[in-house]
Amino acid sequence: MAMDAVEIERLIKEALPGAVIVIEDLRGDGDHYAAHVTASQFAGMTRIQQHQMVYQALRGRMGDQLHALALQTAIPK
Amino acid sequence: MNTTLDNPVINRIKQDIGENDVVLYMKGTPVFPQCGFSAAVVQVLSQLGVKFKGIDILTDPALRQGVKDFSQWPTIPQLYVKGEFVGGCDIVREMDSSGELRELLHSKGIYTKAA
Numbered sequence: 001m002a003m004d005a006v007e008i009e010r011l012i013k014e015a016l017p018g019a020v021i022v023i024e025d026l027r028g029d030g031d032h033y034a035a036h037v038t039a040s041q042f043a044g045m046t047r048i049q050q051h052q053m054v055y056q057a058l059r060g061r062m063g064d065q066l067h068a069l070a071l072q073t074a075i076p077k
Numbered sequence: 078m079n080t081t082l083d084n085p086v087i088n089r090i091k092q093d094i095g096e097n098d099v100v101l102y103m104k105g106t107p108v109f110p111q112c113g114f115s116a117a118v119v120q121v122l123s124q125l126g127v128k129f130k131g132i133d134i135l136t137d138p139a140l141r142q143g144v145k146d147f148s149q150w151p152t153i154p155q156l157y158v159k160g161e162f163v164g165g166c167d168i169v170r171e172m173d174s175s176g177e178l179r180e181l182l183h184s185k186g187i188y189t190k191a192a
Binding site: 047048051052055060062063064068070071072 | 114145149150151152162163164165166167168171172
């Protein structure tokens with residue numbers, strides 16, 4: 001099962017208002033994405049916590065509907 | 078999904094990551110990884126010359142779910158150093174290229190090959 005990039009972006013934006021999100025469909029199959037998420041909400045969090053926040057935003061779809069999301073998180077400068 | 082923190086699978090995970098300095102929960106084995114992300118972490122660890130215990134979650138559905146519940150992390154692979162969850166493939170690769178992974182291992186007294 002696949003998910004489209006717009007839906008991924010929508011879910012992340014909903015959980016992290018103001019985040020800058022860049023999503024790339026790595027294979028064009030709607031199942032392997034890379035996402036760069038820059039959000040001020042990440043300040044003071046470990047990288048694991050930052051990624052967990054994004055996974056939580058996807059509400060269980062990660063590892064299920066969505067096989068692969070290469071994730072990079074950052075705090076805006 | 079009724080995994081609670083005192084079930085046998087969770088106890089086994091605690092034991093494994095307690096008894097081994099570096100543990101990788103992965104798909105397949107270090108010699109025959111069954112997934113590109115698991116293979117990537119094996120490669121990072123091998124290049125650092127780090128001894129680790131690879132645990133294949135494909136052979137055990139309860140463990141596969143258990144390790145996700147344990148770390149609150151939805152995907153495999155998962156790397157643990159001295160009982161602490163370090164991250165999955167993306168974080169491990171990022172930490173490797175920035176040199177943080179080597180620093181972390183050294184700070185925990187784990188030997189790596191010279192850079």
